[in-house]
Amino acid sequence: MATITQLENGIVLITLAGELDNHEANQIRTEVSTAIFTGKTRAIIWDLYKLGFMDSAGIGLILGRMRDLAPVNGETLILNPSPTMEKIFQFSGLSAVIRKCTVEEAIDEIGGVVHEK
Amino acid sequence: MKNELTLSFLAIEENEALARMAMTCFITPLDPTLEEISEFKTIVSEAVTNAIIHGYECDGKSLVTIHATIEDRLIKMTVKDEGMGIFDVEQAMEPMFTTKPQMERSGMGFTIMESFADCIRVDSTLGAGTIVTFEKNFSPVTEVSRMR
Ligand SMILES: Nc1ncnc2c1ncn2[C@@H]1O[C@H](COP(=O)(O)OP(=O)(O)OP(=O)(O)O)[C@@H](O)[C@H]1O
Numbered sequence: 603m604a605t606i607t608q609l610e611n612g613i614v615l616i617t618l619a620g621e622l623d624n625h626e627a628n629q630i631r632t633e634v635s636t637a638i639f640t641g642k643t644r645a646i647i648w649d650l651y652k653l654g655f656m657d658s659a660g661i662g663l664i665l666g667r668m669r670d671l672a673p674v675n676g677e678t679l680i681l682n683p684s685p686t687m688e689k690i691f692q693f694s695g696l697s698a699v700i701r702k703c704t705v706e707e708a709i710d711e712i713g714g715v716v717h718e719k
Numbered sequence: 720m721k722n723e724l725t726l727s728f729l730a731i732e733e734n735e736a737l738a739r740m741a742m743t744c745f746i747t748p749l750d751p752t753l754e755e756i757s758e759f760k761t762i763v764s765e766a767v768t769n770a771i772i773h774g775y776e777c778d779g780k781s782l783v784t785i786h787a788t789i790e791d792r793l794i795k796m797t798v799k800d801e802g803m804g805i806f807d808v809e810q811a812m813e814p815m816f817t818t819k820p821q822m823e824r825s826g827m828g829f830t831i832m833e834s835f836a837d838c839i840r841v842d843s844t845l846g847a848g849t850i851v852t853f854e855k856n857f858s859p860v861t862e863v864s865r866m867r
């Protein structure tokens with residue numbers, strides 16, 4: 603399951619829950635893509651703290667959205683993966699965008715404004 | 720401990736979760752660590768997904784078969800399809816190689832399986848199908864986890 607929140611300054615927060623496999627990725631791909639193309643998205647924060655499982659389908663989904671953002675030099679941050687997910691991100695060359703921090707801290711890093719939570 | 724299992728299911732995406740769940744139950748008596756469980760689940764998921772989406776192209780009528788044995792703390796598992804087979808196994812196992820980029824596959828499945836299993840073998844015949852064989856040894860149960 604994906605909970606999508608449009609934050610200020612073109613930041614989209616995607617909180618994933620449950621198990622992200624091929625089946626689930628196909629279920630949520632359209633919803634996630636649509637959210638990114640509405641408004642001027644310049645950064646995506648994926649928060650995985652509620653995600654119980656992820657395989658290569660998650661890599662495909664995230665890399666796909668990074669490609670969507672490439673034309674606007676958009677930023678991607680991945681928060682709070684499990685140790686196993688972190689290894690999978692490492693194999694896929696995504697270590698550099700992993701953070702263990704709160705959403706607020708991630709917004710700060712991207713350079714957005716946080717109003718009330 | 721000694722155990723053996725054979726599980727066959729239709730090539731539909733919904734069965735990816737079923738296979739993970741069944742195989743997680745199968746290894747539970749070994750009292751694996753959380754990380755061992757999630758790495759093993761990932762192996763199952765990658766192999767089963769490949770059989771469904773590449774081997775059978777989600778035809779919804781062919782069967783994927785998992786066979787697994789536990790001997791002491793060693794699990795051996797095969798994931799088999801009788802689908803289209805792999806053109807060039809060596810190339811297929813390279814990181815980032817995929818024949819389905821349009822479906823947002825990342826080509827990382829085999830790399831992940833290789834990293835999380837102790838060993839992996841791929842036998843494939845074009846037009847006849849693919850068998851992927853894994854071995855994974857689970858770490859000895861520690862005093863701490865035994866006291867749980
Ligand atoms: N059971 C199979 N039957 C036929 N072809 C397969 C099978 N398993 C893998 N392949 C081939 O090997 C390629 C690489 O597989 P791998 O799992 O590494 O990547 P992928 O499935 O394409 O992408 P990802 O797993 O990252 O979503 C596939 O693109 C496919 O062409």
Ligand SMILES: [Mg+2]
Nearest residue numbers: 765769828829
């Ligand atoms: Mg795969």
